[in-house]
Amino acid sequence: MKAVIGGTVLTPERTIEEGTVLIQDGKIISVGKGIKVPEEAEIIDAHGKYVTPGFVDGHSHLGMVPDGFDWEDSDVNDYYGPVTPHLRAIDGINLYDSGFEETLSGGVTTVYTGPGSSNSIGGIGAIVKTYGRTKEEMVIDDFASVKMALGPKRTPEGSKPKTPYPTTRMGTVATIRAALTRARDYVDRRLEPDKLDNEERMMMEILSRLIRREVPAHIHTSNMPDELFAVIRIIDEFNIRATMDHGFGSELIAEKLAEKNIPVIYGPLMMAKKSSGAKYISDKAPGILSSKGVKTSIMTDHPVIPGKYLRLSAAVAVRNGMAPAEALKAITRNPAEAIGIGERLGGLEQGKDGDLVLLSGLPMKIKSIVEMVIINGEIAYHL
Amino acid sequence: MVNYLAIEGEEIRTFSEKGVIRKGRILIKDGKIAKVGREIDIPASAKTVAGEVVVPGLIDAHTHLGICPIESSDRQPPGVDASDPVSPHLRVVDGLNPFDEGFKDALSGGITTAVVSAGSPLSWAMMVEAVTIMPGQNAVVKMNGRILNERSGVKMAVGEHPKRFLESLKIPPTTRMGIISVIRSYLEKAKLYTDKEIPETEKEKPKLEAIIPLLKGEYPAHIHVHTVRDILSVLRLSEEYMFNPVLVHATESHMVAEKLAERKVSVVFGPVIFPRRGRELMNLTAKTPGLLEEKGVLFTISTDHPASPIQYLLINVGLAEAEGLRDGLRTVTVNAAKIAGVFDRVGNIEPGKDGDIAIFDGDPTEIDSKVTYTIVDGSIEYRGG
Numbered sequence: 001m002k003a004v005i006g007g008t009v010l011t012p013e014r015t016i017e018e019g020t021v022l023i024q025d026g027k028i029i030s031v032g033k034g035i036k037v038p039e040e041a042e043i044i045d046a047h048g049k050y051v052t053p054g055f056v057d058g059h060s061h062l063g064m065v066p067d068g069f070d071w072e073d074s075d076v077n078d079y080y081g082p083v084t085p086h087l088r089a090i091d092g093i094n095l096y097d098s099g100f101e102e103t104l105s106g107g108v109t110t111v112y113t114g115p116g117s118s119n120s121i122g123g124i125g126a127i128v129k130t131y132g133r134t135k136e137e138m139v140i141d142d143f144a145s146v147k148m149a150l151g152p153k154r155t156p157e158g159s160k161p162k163t164p165y166p167t168t169r170m171g172t173v174a175t176i177r178a179a180l181t182r183a184r185d186y187v188d189r190r191l192e193p194d195k196l197d198n199e200e201r202m203m204m205e206i207l208s209r210l211i212r213r214e215v216p217a218h219i220h221t222s223n224m225p226d227e228l229f230a231v232i233r234i235i236d237e238f239n240i241r242a243t244m245d246h247g248f249g250s251e252l253i254a255e256k257l258a259e260k261n262i263p264v265i266y267g268p269l270m271m272a273k274k275s276s277g278a279k280y281i282s283d284k285a286p287g288i289l290s291s292k293g294v295k296t297s298i299m300t301d302h303p304v305i306p307g308k309y310l311r312l313s314a315a316v317a318v319r320n321g322m323a324p325a326e327a328l329k330a331i332t333r334n335p336a337e338a339i340g341i342g343e344r345l346g347g348l349e350q351g352k353d354g355d356l357v358l359l360s361g362l363p364m365k366i367k368s369i370v371e372m373v374i375i376n377g378e379i380a381y382h383l
Numbered sequence: 384m385v386n387y388l389a390i391e392g393e394e395i396r397t398f399s400e401k402g403v404i405r406k407g408r409i410l411i412k413d414g415k416i417a418k419v420g421r422e423i424d425i426p427a428s429a430k431t432v433a434g435e436v437v438v439p440g441l442i443d444a445h446t447h448l449g450i451c452p453i454e455s456s457d458r459q460p461p462g463v464d465a466s467d468p469v470s471p472h473l474r475v476v477d478g479l480n481p482f483d484e485g486f487k488d489a490l491s492g493g494i495t496t497a498v499v500s501a502g503s504p505l506s507w508a509m510m511v512e513a514v515t516i517m518p519g520q521n522a523v524v525k526m527n528g529r530i531l532n533e534r535s536g537v538k539m540a541v542g543e544h545p546k547r548f549l550e551s552l553k554i555p556p557t558t559r560m561g562i563i564s565v566i567r568s569y570l571e572k573a574k575l576y577t578d579k580e581i582p583e584t585e586k587e588k589p590k591l592e593a594i595i596p597l598l599k600g601e602y603p604a605h606i607h608v609h610t611v612r613d614i615l616s617v618l619r620l621s622e623e624y625m626f627n628p629v630l631v632h633a634t635e636s637h638m639v640a641e642k643l644a645e646r647k648v649s650v651v652f653g654p655v656i657f658p659r660r661g662r663e664l665m666n667l668t669a670k671t672p673g674l675l676e677e678k679g680v681l682f683t684i685s686t687d688h689p690a691s692p693i694q695y696l697l698i699n700v701g702l703a704e705a706e707g708l709r710d711g712l713r714t715v716t717v718n719a720a721k722i723a724g725v726f727d728r729v730g731n732i733e734p735g736k737d738g739d740i741a742i743f744d745g746d747p748t749e750i751d752s753k754v755t756y757t758i759v760d761g762s763i764e765y766r767g768g
Contacts, residue, residue: 068665099659270656270698272689303658312656312702315750316695366701366750 002377003037007046007358011348012053012328021051023354026376031348044372044379046358052328053348054109054355054375057310058265058335059218059245059299062103062113063093063128067303076116078123079155081163082172083179085206086199087123089114090142095128095135099307104130104381106308107357107370110140112339113302117149117220120166120175124206125218127341129355131373131380144339145243146210148176149220150227169223173230180238183207216241216340218265225249225280232260243338245299247289249280254292263338264289266330267299269313286314286330287322296326297335315364324364354378386413387429388761390740392437395419398717399733409437411738414760419732432763434755436747438712439731440495440739442719443696445605445631445651445685449483449524450475451503463503463513465552468545469569471537471593473519475501481528485693489526490765492694493741493754496525498723500538500605500631512544514607516565520593521605523723525739527759531725536629537597539566540607541617543663563616569594570624602724603627605651609634609663618646629722632687634664637671640678649722650675650682654691655699672700672714673707683719684711701748711748738762 001024009019009031020035021028037043065074075092078084093113103111114125125145132138150172153165166172185191186204193201209215219234219242221227228250235242244250247264250257257264269283290296298314300307314327322330336346344353354377361368373381390409397404401419410418410425418424425431464470479499489497501519503512517539523531541562550557556565573594575581585591596602606617606628614630621628630636633650636643643650655669675682684700686693700711708714720730729737738761745752757765 065660067659068662270692270695273692303660305656306658309656312698312750316698319750319753364751366698366748367705369705 001038001041002044002354002374003041004044004046004051004356004358004374005037007049007051009051009348010328010363012325012332013347019051021348021356023374023377026354028348028350028352028354030350044358049371050359050361050363050368051348052107052357052359052363053332053346054357054373055107055310055331056335056339056345057103057108057111057300057302057307057331058243058297058339059267060111060113060302060307061116062099062111062302062307063095063097064089064113065303066094066097067099067102077118078115079118079159079161081161082120082153082165082175083163083203084119084123085121085146085179086202087115088142089124089126090139093126093128095138099302100130100138103302103307104373105370106311107359107373108307108310109355109357109373109375109380110336110341110345111302111307112144112218112335114145114218115147117151117222118153120149120153120172121179122147122149127339129375131375131378133378141341143209143215145216145218146206147218147220150230151220151223169227169230173234176234177237179203179207180211180234180240183211184238187211210240211238213239213241216243218243218245220245221250222246222248225252228253232256232262235260235262246301247285250294251282251285251288254289254294257289258293261295263295263297263334265297265299265335265338267313268301268305269298269316270305283316283320286317286327287320290322290326290330295334295338296330297338298327298330311363312366315366318364324362328363386761387411387426388738388758389425389429389431390437390742390758391431391433392742393435395437395732396712397733398439398713398731401733409732409740411758411761414738414762416732416734416736416738418734432742432756434742435745436743437732438493438741438743438747439716440729440741440757440759441493441696441715442496442683442723442730443489443494443685443688443693443715444498444683444719444723445653446497446499446688446693447503448485448489448497448499448688448693449479449481450499450501451689463501463515463518465513465515468515468549468554469517469565469590470515470519471517471569472589473501474522474534475499475519476522476530476533479522479524485688486526486528488692488694490757491754491767492696493743493747493757494526494693494696495739495741495757495759496523496531496720496723496725496729497688497693498523498535498605502538502540502607513548514540514544515548516540516545516562517569523725525759526757527762527764529760531728534596534602535724536602536605537593538605538607541566542607542609542613543661544607559613559616563620567620567623570598570620570626573598574624597626598624600625600627603629605629605631607631611635611638614639618642618648621648634671635666636680636682637674638666640675640680643675644679647681650680651685651722652682653685653699654687655684655702656691669702669706672703672711673709676708676710681718681721683714683722697748698750701750704748
């Protein structure tokens with residue numbers, strides 16, 4: 001048992017001065033002020049420090065583009081074809097990538113990591129902690145989502161995909177719609193499993209989970225605001241759970257997203273505005289989204305912005321108008337809920353995983369330092 | 384009519400012999416700093432602005448501002464001419480767009496001066512940085528469009544990126560050895576040309592004439608370099624031909640900090656916030672500036688705009704401060720001005736210098752402090768909320 005005592009605890013919704021967090025067997029058993037600390041508890045003194053939930057990066061490619069390696073070791077984009085739900089991130093993640101340790105040192109305890117945006121339906125993402133006694137223990141969900149990506153697709157010169165890629169946005173949406181329509185038929189048994197070849201049956205089994213709302217889709221939108229409407233149409237049409245990832249331009253339709261209850265995982269911030277759709281990139285977006293009631297998370301898209309800088313990214317959103325309390329939620333509660341693990345992670349409450357961060361000062365200050373990170377009740381990082 | 388601007392600051396960090404002045408004033412007359420102190424007379428006609436923390440206008444010593452427009456296509460890297468890997472005679476000033484919106488972004492971050500370099504930053508969708516061996520000459524520009532120096536140095540690049548970019552264009556050389564040997568051969572040729580050992584009619588005359596000021600010590604070479612092995616090659620070459628190298632990016636410079644201090648080689652480090660793409664960037668850390676400071680290297684921190692947006696220069700500095708750097712502001716004022724070769728004009732607050740000032744509502748290198756005024760040549764170019 002561990003007792004983190006004396007710190008200013010940000011749950012993140014509540015602020016508890018001189019609060020105590022008790023962790024037993026990897027889980028939080030109580031949080032509050034004046035809690036009796038059992039004698040056997042190992043005391044971690046947090047007087048003068050801030051205690052927050054472990055940070056959650058809702059969209060990352062940690063382990064899939066290992067640090068210090070280049071494209072030959074990058075495993076995010078597979079030009080096998082535009083529809084590849086059966087590619088699994090877990091088969092490509094390098095848990096020995098030093099990026100995990102570095103990301104951990106930034107207070108990030110959990111990341112969603114998954115396939116890239118080359119394919120219309122790209123594959124299965126995973127949720128991974130940045131620390132575990134064994135590497136296997138780090139993976140907490142190897143079937144966390146189905147990745148989709150809008151925008152016209154292109155294949156690298158000379159590559160010969162099994163199925164041709166759509167070349168317009170209409171084509172991409174049609175490709176997704178066709179696959180989901182088939183999956184719905186499969187769920188409804190209008191499409192007989194034994195009439196399909198193995199690969200297609202495998203795809204349909206995976207997409208069925210989306211149709212049955214068992215997992216969310218992470219939908220990459222990064223070019224133009226009109227893409228976002230296409231995403232909303234797909235979500236409505238198939239009644240799937242989904243997050244809008246990147247979401248450049250999403251603040252322009254914030255009311256609509258709030259009304260439809262579609263979470264946005266925005267970012268990365270501090271982007272080089274160097275692509276054709278870049279005029280819609282704005283570090284003001286997270287503040288606008290959250291003020292209009294959208295469940296807003298902030299991502300690093302590691303390695304685009306190193307995962308360690310998730311908290312910095314939230315602070316950049318604060319600099320650009322986001323309320324500090326909302327920014328903290330955007331890297332704890334909101335992403336945990338958006339990626340579907342809100343019951344286990346994202347806040348300091350009884351029953352949640354014992355994942356927390358001790359900071360030398362307010363979390364949205366650049367000069368506050370992460371002094372300790374606890375994961376599953378164990379000290380995973382210490383300055 | 385004389386034009387006055389008076390600035391009142393709770394705290395003025397002059398980076399001159401006057402140090403930090405509490406409740407001080409600055410008088411700018413016709414764009415130049417006239418007086419600095421606690422008790423100075425302000426003419427009745429002067430416009431006055433006031434603020435908390437007053438510092439010299441910030442300087443970013445390595446950018447692609449205005450030469451590499453944002454929203455450009457990833458497939459056509461601008462800012463670099465791929466027709467000839469050795470083109471020191473190209474001048475970035477000839478391709479500069481003074482209406483690029485990056486200038487406004489810069490002003491909103493308190494930046495008043497930037498070195499613009501040929502070449503193009505590494506963007507996420509690109510496989511390699513589009514940079515050749517000698518892509519052209521740098522310029523030093525102010526954010527009001529005024530040009531401080533049209534030809535402030537020759538940009539060079541060594542290591543993995545020029546190597547791979549040239550490989551993608553199927554233009555040799557394609558090894559580190561090859562790249563260094565090409566640079567050496569041009570330095571040698573320029574030397575012979577200076578000594579009139581090769582004729583005035585030499586067909587590569589424009590190139591050689593661009594290299595001569597380097598050999599005469601009239602301007603430095605700004606060299607894109609990441610790893611220690613490439614830094615060492617640059618040092619060898621610079622000793623052989625007696626030119627002044629400025630190491631740009633210099634990811635592994637902390638690993639040879641003592642040597643750099645001893646040889647008085649300066650460094651433009653950054654950006655700090657950058658993906659660790661490829662082995663050259665494996666040792667990228669925000670601790671480097673603190674280590675360079677400790678060993679006494681003359682260095683600055685840069686954004687490589689648009690690699691990291693220029694308005695976030697001080698975020699890059701603040702991160703380095705969180706990891707050990709003590710005097711971050713000095714690096715992007717005095718140090719940057721010295722490295723850019725314009726310390727006679729800008730870089731600190733003292734009489735005679737240009738009236739370039741940034742005013743903050745709090746600690747300039749903390750992320751939630753805001754720029755309240757950016758002043759260039761004595762005129763208010765940005766007013767923050």
